[in-house]
Amino acid sequence: MRRKLVAGNWKMHGCAADLAELTALTALLPADAATDVVICPPSSLLHRACQAVHGTAIAIGAQDCHAARTGAFTGDVSARMIADAGARHVIVGHSERRAAHGERDADIRAKAQAALAEGLTAIICIGETEDERLSGATLDRLTAQLYGSCPDTASAATTVIAYEPIWAIGTGRVPTLEQIAEVHDMLRAELVKRFGAEGEDVRLLYGGSVKPENAAEIFTCTNVDGALVGGASLRAADFAPIVMALQSR
Numbered sequence: 508m509r510r511k512l513v514a515g516n517w518k519m520h521g522c523a524a525d526l527a528e529l530t531a532l533t534a535l536l537p538a539d540a541a542t543d544v545v546i547c548p549p550s551s552l553l554h555r556a557c558q559a560v561h562g563t564a565i566a567i568g569a570q571d572c573h574a575a576r577t578g579a580f581t582g583d584v585s586a587r588m589i590a591d592a593g594a595r596h597v598i599v600g601h602s603e604r605r606a607a608h609g610e611r612d613a614d615i616r617a618k619a620q621a622a623l624a625e626g627l628t629a630i631i632c633i634g635e636t637e638d639e640r641l642s643g644a645t646l647d648r649l650t651a652q653l654y655g656s657c658p659d660t661a662s663a664a665t666t667v668i669a670y671e672p673i674w675a676i677g678t679g680r681v682p683t684l685e686q687i688a689e690v691h692d693m694l695r696a697e698l699v700k701r702f703g704a705e706g707e708d709v710r711l712l713y714g715g716s717v718k719p720e721n722a723a724e725i726f727t728c729t730n731v732d733g734a735l736v737g738g739a740s741l742r743a744a745d746f747a748p749i750v751m752a753l754q755s756r
């Protein structure tokens with residue numbers, strides 16, 4: 508049985524005062540939740556966020572890491588530093604990083620490898636553009652990203668795959684349930700092909716305009732094990748109902 512997971516990506520939002528949302532979230536979620544909850548604040552808040560959720564069921568993750576342990580990489584943060592701050596997860600390969608920072612599959616694989624080496628869980632993002640979707644290239648594109656971005660050392664305990672169609676991120680547009688199911692079923696089959704039985708246990712998240720209003724419907728897809736949530740993760744009042752929708756599936 509795969510444990511359910513909802514991860515919130517705050518992106519470049521949030522200052523110290525917004526940590527109050529973590530306290531609010533704790534109050535809204537049952538303490539014995541069967542759903543894993545991870546919040547990924549900006550790196551400036553990582554350490555304080557870890558302190559804020561100490562003793563609760565919420566875990567903290569980062570939004571990116573460098574592939575090297577240390578070095579002359581101005582402005583970057585390594586997986587080791589993220590673990591040192593108390594975080595347990597890191598998102599790698601988000602489409603905003605792929606687009607704005609030119610990250611390719613090989614870079615993302617190296618980052619994921621670095622994360623695993625530090626005992627972090629890597630949340631590896633893949634997703635097609637709208638043009639790829641319209642030209643029928645979606646499944647080929649995603650398969651290539653899955654193979655290219657996911658390290659051979661990946662295991663179900665340490666690796667999560669997030670399918671995020673780029674055209675659905677921050678747009679309010681969501682694929683049909685059939686489209687989501689088609690992709691997730693294909694990803695499951697590819698994971699099993701590559702990792703054997705272990706591939707059955709790797710969690711697959713859907714991301715892109717997940718809201719309290721559409722979460723329950725998205726979670727009806729068999730191979731959707733949870734969600735990666737952007738905008739709706741910023742406020743506990745929006746995020747908690749998404750967690751509860753998965754919890755009660």
Ligand code: PGA
Binds near residue numbers: 675678715716717735
């Ligand atoms: P969104 O972002 O929920 O605001 O569409 C999702 C993401 O980028 O992870």
